[in-house]
Amino acid sequence: xxxxxxxxxxxxxxxxxxxxxxxxxxxxxxxxxxxxxxxxxxxxxxxxxxxxxxxxxxxxxxxxxxxxxxxxxxxxxxxxxxxxxxxxxxxxxxxxxxxxxxxxxxxxxx
Amino acid sequence: xxxxxxxxxxxxxxxxxxxxxxxxxxxxxxxxxxxxxxxxxxxxxxxxxxxxxxxxxxxxxxxxxxxxxxxxxxxxxxxxxxxxxxxxxxxxxxxxxxxxxxxxxxxxxxxxxxxxx
Numbered sequence: 001x002x003x004x005x006x007x008x009x010x011x012x013x014x015x016x017x018x019x020x021x022x023x024x025x026x027x028x029x030x031x032x033x034x035x036x037x038x039x040x041x042x043x044x045x046x047x048x049x050x051x052x053x054x055x056x057x058x059x060x061x062x063x064x065x066x067x068x069x070x071x072x073x074x075x076x077x078x079x080x081x082x083x084x085x086x087x088x089x090x091x092x093x094x095x096x097x098x099x100x101x102x103x104x105x106x107x108x109x110x
Numbered sequence: 111x112x113x114x115x116x117x118x119x120x121x122x123x124x125x126x127x128x129x130x131x132x133x134x135x136x137x138x139x140x141x142x143x144x145x146x147x148x149x150x151x152x153x154x155x156x157x158x159x160x161x162x163x164x165x166x167x168x169x170x171x172x173x174x175x176x177x178x179x180x181x182x183x184x185x186x187x188x189x190x191x192x193x194x195x196x197x198x199x200x201x202x203x204x205x206x207x208x209x210x211x212x213x214x215x216x217x218x219x220x221x222x223x224x225x226x227x
Contacts, residue, residue: 004152036218043114043201044153044218089152097143097166098216100152 002027006090006101013080013108021075021104023064023090031094033057033066033073038087038103047075047088080108112136114219116202122225128190131222134183135204141165143216144177144187145201153201159185192226199223 007022025033035047035057048057053068062077073090085108090101115134123129135142141160145153156175158165162182170177174193179185189196203216 041220043220044203046215046217049215091152097155097158098153100154102150102152 002031002092002094002096002099004090004092004099004101006088006104008102008104009087010105010107013106015082015108015110016079017108019075019077019080019084019106021088021090021106023073023075023101025071025073025090025092027071027092027094029094030068031092033064034091034093034098035062035064035073035075036089036091036100038089040086044089080106082108082110084108114202114204114217116200116219116222118222119220120223120225122227123192124227125194126191128188129192129224130186130188131200131202131224133185133187133202133219135185135202136217139204139206139217140182141205141207142179142185143203143205144185145203147199147201147221149198156187189224192224194226197224197226 003026005024032051034049036044037047038044048059050057050066056065064073064075087103087105089103091098117132143158144156147153156170157167157177159179162179177187199221201221202219205214205216
C-alpha cells in the first residue's frame with residue numbers, strides 16, 4: 001500500500017541555519033504530496049502541496065519539489081527562525097485516504 | 111472563515127468507560143474525516159464521511175468505536191469501552207468535496223487529547 005517515510009527527529013538547528021527534512025514515498029499512480037505542520041498545542045496546518053511531478057510547493061519560505069524519479073518531496077528552508085519550531089509531517093494522497101509519515105520534530109534555538 | 115471546531119480539548123477517563131468527541135467542520139464542507147494520532151506517529155484515518163454517508167471506515171475498530179454524521183454537518187465519534195491503547199489525539203478534518211480529488215486540501219481542527227488510565 002501507499003506509504004511515506006520521513007527522516008527521524010528531533011532536528012535541532014540554530015536560528016538562520018539551512019533546513020532539510022527528507023521525505024520519500026511509495027504509491028501507485030500519481031499521488032498529490034503535502035507537508036503539514038503542527039505547532040505546539042495546535043492542530044495540523046497545511047504548509048504546502050504539489051499535485052504533479054516537478055511541481056514546487058512553497059509557503060512561508062519553505063519549499064518542496066515533487067520528484068517522481070526519486071519518489072521524494074524533501075522540505076527545505078534557507079534560514080529557519082525560532083518560530084519554525086514544530087512537528088512537520090509529509091503526506092500523500094492518491095487513490096487512498098491521506099497517508100502521513102511519522103513526523104519530524106524541529107527545534108530552532110536562538 | 112471559521113475553522114474546524116472540536117470539543118472537548120482534553121479528556122481523561124478510566125479504561126472500560128465510554129467517551130464521545132464532537133466535531134463541527136468548516137461551513138459548506140461535504141467531507142469530514144476522523145483521525146487518530148498516537149504519540150510519536152502520524153495521524154491515521156479512522157473514518158471518512160461524504161455528507162451523511164460513510165465513504166471509508168476500514169480502519170475503524172468497530173467493536174468499540176462508532177461515529178455518526180446524521181445531518182451531514184457536525185459529527186460525533188464515540189469509544190465504548192475505552193482501552194489503554196486508545197490514548198491519543200483525535201483529529202477531525204474537513205474538505206470541500208473530497209471524493210476522487212486527491213489534490214484537495216484537508217483542514218484540521220485542534221484535536222481532542224484523550225488519556226485512558
